[in-house]
Amino acid sequence: MPLKLGPAGVPLSCKGRTIVEGMDDITVLGLDAMEVQTVRTIQPQHFDQYWQAGILSWKSDFEMNMHGPYYAELLGNKRERNRTLSKMETSLQAGKIINARHLTFHVGPYGEYEPGTDANEQVANVMSGIVERVREVWGVEEEEEDYAAFPWVHESEPSLVGIETSGRQELWGTVEEVLEVCNHVEGTVPVLNMGHIHARGHGRLRTSEDYAELFDQARETYGGSTFYCHFAGVEHRMGNALHYTQIKKSDLKFEPFAEYLAEEGDWMDITIISDSPLLEHDAMYMLQHYDKARQRLLEIKARDERRAKLAAQQGIDPEELKKREEEAAAARKSQLTGETEEAPKTPPKKAATKGKGGKSGGMISFDESADEDDVF
Amino acid sequence: MARTTVRMVCLGRQDRSDCASSIVEGSLEIGADAQFIMDRSKTHEFDQGLIDWRGILESKHWLVVSSSCTLDGEAMKWAWGSSLTFAELEGCKTAMVVDIPEDPSRMEEVWGSVIERIRQIHLLFIGPSAKRSIAKLEGIEEDLLIGEIRSRGLVPIVCSFDSDNGVASVSHSLGQEVVEFGEGVKLERWLAEFLCGLPQTGSGVSGIASAARLQSG
Numbered sequence: 001m002p003l004k005l006g007p008a009g010v011p012l013s014c015k016g017r018t019i020v021e022g023m024d025d026i027t028v029l030g031l032d033a034m035e036v037q038t039v040r041t042i043q044p045q046h047f048d049q050y051w052q053a054g055i056l057s058w059k060s061d062f063e064m065n066m067h068g069p070y071y072a073e074l075l076g077n078k079r080e081r082n083r084t085l086s087k088m089e090t091s092l093q094a095g096k097i098i099n100a101r102h103l104t105f106h107v108g109p110y111g112e113y114e115p116g117t118d119a120n121e122q123v124a125n126v127m128s129g130i131v132e133r134v135r136e137v138w139g140v141e142e143e144e145e146d147y148a149a150f151p152w153v154h155e156s157e158p159s160l161v162g163i164e165t166s167g168r169q170e171l172w173g174t175v176e177e178v179l180e181v182c183n184h185v186e187g188t189v190p191v192l193n194m195g196h197i198h199a200r201g202h203g204r205l206r207t208s209e210d211y212a213e214l215f216d217q218a219r220e221t222y223g224g225s226t227f228y229c230h231f232a233g234v235e236h237r238m239g240n241a242l243h244y245t246q247i248k249k250s251d252l253k254f255e256p257f258a259e260y261l262a263e264e265g266d267w268m269d270i271t272i273i274s275d276s277p278l279l280e281h282d283a284m285y286m287l288q289h290y291d292k293a294r295q296r297l298l299e300i301k302a303r304d305e306r307r308a309k310l311a312a313q314q315g316i317d318p319e320e321l322k323k324r325e326e327e328a329a330a331a332r333k334s335q336l337t338g339e340t341e342e343a344p345k346t347p348p349k350k351a352a353t354k355g356k357g358g359k360s361g362g363m364i365s366f367d368e369s370a371d372e373d374d375v376f
Numbered sequence: 377m378a379r380t381t382v383r384m385v386c387l388g389r390q391d392r393s394d395c396a397s398s399i400v401e402g403s404l405e406i407g408a409d410a411q412f413i414m415d416r417s418k419t420h421e422f423d424q425g426l427i428d429w430r431g432i433l434e435s436k437h438w439l440v441v442s443s444s445c446t447l448d449g450e451a452m453k454w455a456w457g458s459s460l461t462f463a464e465l466e467g468c469k470t471a472m473v474v475d476i477p478e479d480p481s482r483m484e485e486v487w488g489s490v491i492e493r494i495r496q497i498h499l500l501f502i503g504p505s506a507k508r509s510i511a512k513l514e515g516i517e518e519d520l521l522i523g524e525i526r527s528r529g530l531v532p533i534v535c536s537f538d539s540d541n542g543v544a545s546v547s548h549s550l551g552q553e554v555v556e557f558g559e560g561v562k563l564e565r566w567l568a569e570f571l572c573g574l575p576q577t578g579s580g581v582s583g584i585a586s587a588a589r590l591q592s593g
């Protein structure tokens with residue numbers, strides 16, 4: 001399964017602040033994607049940086065993406081919509097220079113529309129216009145010579161237009177709305193912001209089955225296998241995202257997502273962008289959990305294969321062998337427990353204390369929550 | 377209930393001419409345990425690599441940071457960014473004080489840096505003149521600015537203080553508070569009280585309201 005992971009922006013730990021320096025750092029960390037934030041303004045002096053980043057991504061396997069204006073009013077009145085579209089136009093141009101695979105856009109408040117078909121149709125109309133514009137901007141034959149230094153413009157597919165789910169009830173962008181529009185507009189891709197989906201669904205993403213349900217819904221409605229996701233911890237209330245947090249401090253955990261991806265994600269081509277306050281730290285955290293989930297899966301597969309072979313050699317059913325192994329393991333465990341109870345108690349080893357020593361009273365806890373003390 | 381001492385650290389301009397430094401000085405006057413990351417005397421020796429961030433930020437309630445630091449050279453800009461990340465890691469909440477830089481034409485640069493780090497900010501204070509300037513940059517009406525920034529950036533608390541009329545406005549995840557004090561209350565003093573009050577009152581609706589009114593009480 002192609003999985004790409006990276007931060008939303010130049011890594012926090014990057015000494016330089018240019019995109020290319022950020023890309024270098026991301027690669028060193030073992031990550032392979034980045035989402036450039038053009039959330040506010042794009043200035044002409046950034047274009048040189050963008051081109052360098054585009055070249056680097058074209059020559060390597062590094063996936064560049066771009067996030068459009070952080071607030072949009074596509075369902076607003078004509079003036080509001082045009083203001084948003086002009087900001088988006090700048091992102092489209094920058095996306096071409098940087099060789100962005102995905103351009104992520106928000107839709108914004110419902111405005112005068114009620115949630116439903118009319119609003120979705122309006123978003124679909126605007127989005128199809130944006131897709132058309134992206135295609136115009138990319139690969140105009142007459143401009144081929146002008147873009148000799150930008151080979152991807154003619155040799156690569158244009159950026160996919162990502163439509164992001166929203167985290168608040170008053171904003172357009174439930175999973176259903178996003179999938180419906182993406183299903184109707186070719187060239188768009190759903191941007192599943194897990195923090196937003198979790199918040200808007202009153203904490204709906206808790207187990208790997210919840211993720212399975214979400215992606216099954218996506219598979220049935222949208223039909224594609226390309227996904228672009230954002231992941232960060234989130235604090236939420238009454239179906240609204242309140243603010244972003246690091247993953248460890250949120251009730252939205254990455255482990256179930258990693259488990260789902262490792263077990264059932266073979267059909268997907270997925271990019272996950274960390275937009276947590278701890279950008280690359282949390283991207284690494286996600287990578288580690290994904291690797292762990294895959295490792296666990298491989299171990300289970302290897303064990304099942306070994307069991308099948310042994311069962312065949314012994315001429316018994318693998319299930320029967322499994323039962324016997326479990327019985328033997330239980331017996332071993334009870335024997336060990338008995339021995340421990342009988343064994344004389346040895347003084348506990350002196351463990352390293354965290355921070356100020358001496359206050360723990362000899363009890364050492366490695367509970368993760370110890371790191372998460374909130375002084376409030 | 378006994379008031380616990382609020383602990384805060386400040387990363388402001390080295391000459392302490394910025395609003396964040398004044399607020400922390402104000403907090404000291406009302407009994408906070410406040411310290412500055414850089415001594416004034418070390419102006420020429422500043423090396424951000426030597427700062428023990430974990431040691432400084434451990435068990436602090438607030439890191440108070442000035443937006444103007446981003447224009448004070450590479451080392452300071454780097455320290456500014458690091459402070460936000462380490463505060464997040466250490467569970468110390470960040471209060472970002474946005475004021476107009478010495479060179480007002482660089483306000484867009486300053487605001488761009490703040491926006492880049494918006495997710496690491498817990499409390500964003502926008503000074504009165506900075507508010508006008510940002511409203512213009514963002515194309516948002518000044519009266520709607522703090523609410524819009526809060527909902528766009530998902531910052532838990534965005535606030536401002538109108539010094540002329542003595543009115544504090546606080547927009548937070550659960551609503552909005554406007555507290556009128558009248559003339560005579562200074563911006564720095566109000567924010568110092570607010571920062572010292574929040575850890576005591578909590579960050580629920582009534583907690584934020586009480587902390588915002590502390591000065592009037």
